[in-house]
Amino acid sequence: MTIIESRGLGKRYRRAWALRDCALAVPGGYVVALVGSNGAGKTTLLHLAVGLARPTAGQITVLGGESAGSADALDRISFVAQDAPLYRNLPVRDMLQVARNLNRRWDQRYARARLADLGIPLRQKVGRLSGGQQAQLALTVALARRPGLLVLDEPLAMLDPLARHDFMALLMGAVAEYGVSVVLSSHVLAELERVADYLILLARGQVQVAGEVEDLLARHRWLTGPAGETDRQAERMCVVRARRAGAESHLLVRVTAPLSPAPPGWESQSVGLEELVLAYLREPGASALPGPAAVRSDSAGAGR
Amino acid sequence: MTALAAPPAAQRPVPWTRLAWVTARQHRVALIGTLALLGALSLYLLIMGLQIRSAYAGVTSCRPAGSAACAETKSLFNAGYYSTAQFMCGLLQAVPVLLGVFLGAPPLARELETGTFRFAWTQGCGPLRWAISKLVPLAAVLTAAAAAFSLLFSWYYHPFFAEGLDGALAPQLFDLRGVAFAASTLAAFAIGAFAGMVIRRTVPAMAASLAAWTGLTLLTVLDLRKHYAAPLTGTGVIPGSPWMVGQWFTGPGGQKVSPSAVLQVVRQAPLSVQEGPNILPWLSQHHYLQWWSYHPQTRFWAFQLIEGGWLLALSAVLIGATLWLVSRRVA
Numbered sequence: 001m002t003i004i005e006s007r008g009l010g011k012r013y014r015r016a017w018a019l020r021d022c023a024l025a026v027p028g029g030y031v032v033a034l035v036g037s038n039g040a041g042k043t044t045l046l047h048l049a050v051g052l053a054r055p056t057a058g059q060i061t062v063l064g065g066e067s068a069g070s071a072d073a074l075d076r077i078s079f080v081a082q083d084a085p086l087y088r089n090l091p092v093r094d095m096l097q098v099a100r101n102l103n104r105r106w107d108q109r110y111a112r113a114r115l116a117d118l119g120i121p122l123r124q125k126v127g128r129l130s131g132g133q134q135a136q137l138a139l140t141v142a143l144a145r146r147p148g149l150l151v152l153d154e155p156l157a158m159l160d161p162l163a164r165h166d167f168m169a170l171l172m173g174a175v176a177e178y179g180v181s182v183v184l185s186s187h188v189l190a191e192l193e194r195v196a197d198y199l200i201l202l203a204r205g206q207v208q209v210a211g212e213v214e215d216l217l218a219r220h221r222w223l224t225g226p227a228g229e230t231d232r233q234a235e236r237m238c239v240v241r242a243r244r245a246g247a248e249s250h251l252l253v254r255v256t257a258p259l260s261p262a263p264p265g266w267e268s269q270s271v272g273l274e275e276l277v278l279a280y281l282r283e284p285g286a287s288a289l290p291g292p293a294a295v296r297s298d299s300a301g302a303g304r
Numbered sequence: 305m306t307a308l309a310a311p312p313a314a315q316r317p318v319p320w321t322r323l324a325w326v327t328a329r330q331h332r333v334a335l336i337g338t339l340a341l342l343g344a345l346s347l348y349l350l351i352m353g354l355q356i357r358s359a360y361a362g363v364t365s366c367r368p369a370g371s372a373a374c375a376e377t378k379s380l381f382n383a384g385y386y387s388t389a390q391f392m393c394g395l396l397q398a399v400p401v402l403l404g405v406f407l408g409a410p411p412l413a414r415e416l417e418t419g420t421f422r423f424a425w426t427q428g429c430g431p432l433r434w435a436i437s438k439l440v441p442l443a444a445v446l447t448a449a450a451a452a453f454s455l456l457f458s459w460y461y462h463p464f465f466a467e468g469l470d471g472a473l474a475p476q477l478f479d480l481r482g483v484a485f486a487a488s489t490l491a492a493f494a495i496g497a498f499a500g501m502v503i504r505r506t507v508p509a510m511a512a513s514l515a516a517w518t519g520l521t522l523l524t525v526l527d528l529r530k531h532y533a534a535p536l537t538g539t540g541v542i543p544g545s546p547w548m549v550g551q552w553f554t555g556p557g558g559q560k561v562s563p564s565a566v567l568q569v570v571r572q573a574p575l576s577v578q579e580g581p582n583i584l585p586w587l588s589q590h591h592y593l594q595w596w597s598y599h600p601q602t603r604f605w606a607f608q609l610i611e612g613g614w615l616l617a618l619s620a621v622l623i624g625a626t627l628w629l630v631s632r633r634v635a
Contacts, residue, residue: 050426051425051426052422052425052426052633053633054633071317071430074426074427074428074429074430075428077426078426079426081419081426083419085418085419085422087330087420088418090329090330094329097329098329100322101318101322101323101325101326102318102322102323102326102424102428102434103318103427103428103429104317104318104428138423145427145428
């Protein structure tokens, strides 16, 4: 099942397009990282997926064909918006009760157990909790709804490193425990590298990269060789980014087969997710998209 | 990783009672404040109402009726209780808009202002049901409380009507009795809710709805209301404290004459008459008649129903538009 599928999706705010021609088919069961520069359209895409905004063009469906924002979709998608908005003037206990009363499905035992683990007192007002605790409470509330898809918009932005770690531990615990699909947008690449197994990179309101992380990493290499040969190599290969350091040249290239050998005189190294994302962020013109219509789960997906 | 949990076969929406609990919890302070204010005012009206009744019993049972002592009792009653009641009437004019706006604007504006709408509108109940469960119970509680309060006010004020001090259609009284008070409170609530959704910020929405309601009320009192029915016309002293909405003079030929023309005639009268109460009889002797257009008191309930009706319709349209705006933001 695809958890998010879109075709020709576009959203215009007043005059400017925040998102354009967005074609996606994200398979279920992944932790999907949504990355991109500020203003690339991440929040817009997430808001369209959870039904907080309506597309100006094209369409978007979720959870295998439900239209975004429909009753069934709302019932099975939990969304934690940026800054984890909750009712700050309510005590934690009442915040839980509010969430429980707004939903058909609710796992009170799970919510209570998680808050006890996290040491969040039920009598405390939400606004008095630390930023990390508020984020954890928002995540707990989202998970207690037992969603099929959990959507998180910049959940780590306001958190210190320890709180980030705890937040991701709670999230990954839920993924392991009952297999919720997760889509999260974030700027914290190091954190994503540990958890994400699917990547969507947006640039200027369009999809620049989309695919399984493992597959993307297998299809990209760093090549190091003499600077003089750079242009000749660049003609023969798909270069995402070229960087010169003295007599040496570093090329991030997309390869057709994972184990294709480096050209003579060149050294080949594997790529990390963070490096890969940074290279694409620096080169908004380059793209790595799956085949024309839908993402294929086989390994032929990444090159074009 | 497992597949997504399939939804249960019987898709029952979230029950209204549970949604109403959320509304009651979130707007607890505003609801308690509303009931406390109306409660305090009610207590005052109750105590004063009882005092007025015992004082009024003293006025009506005073014998002999025309004596100087009885006139003294009566004038004390008027100076004391009646003038206080006039002051209260002025004060109570502000109650509908205060309550309506303070209860109506925040439910949507605050969510939009603080960003919590991103939480509220992505819950399983859906934004439309959520918005209905906010606006309808709050509107119902507020309107019922206002209606009960206005009944109590009618009871409080009754001795003054019995004494013939006011007509039922007098603007400052019409607004506080019958169905007008409750309908006007509901309209303030609906204006507040709509402004909250459009302006998306609590304090500006409150200010805008305060201004809109005040403008609408002034327009109603000063102009709209007198057109609910064609006024009757008459000359001389019209009995039964009617609501006067216009006056003019006719001359010796029965034609309408301008106030300045009447003034010129008045200047021909002896000086002692000009300034005194006998000027109107003097004018009519000279075939200058003063005419009134007026609504008799018997039209009170017809006017109440017309005003209540259109305010109710306006409120329904505004609340409907607000709900439509909420649902339009999502699929």
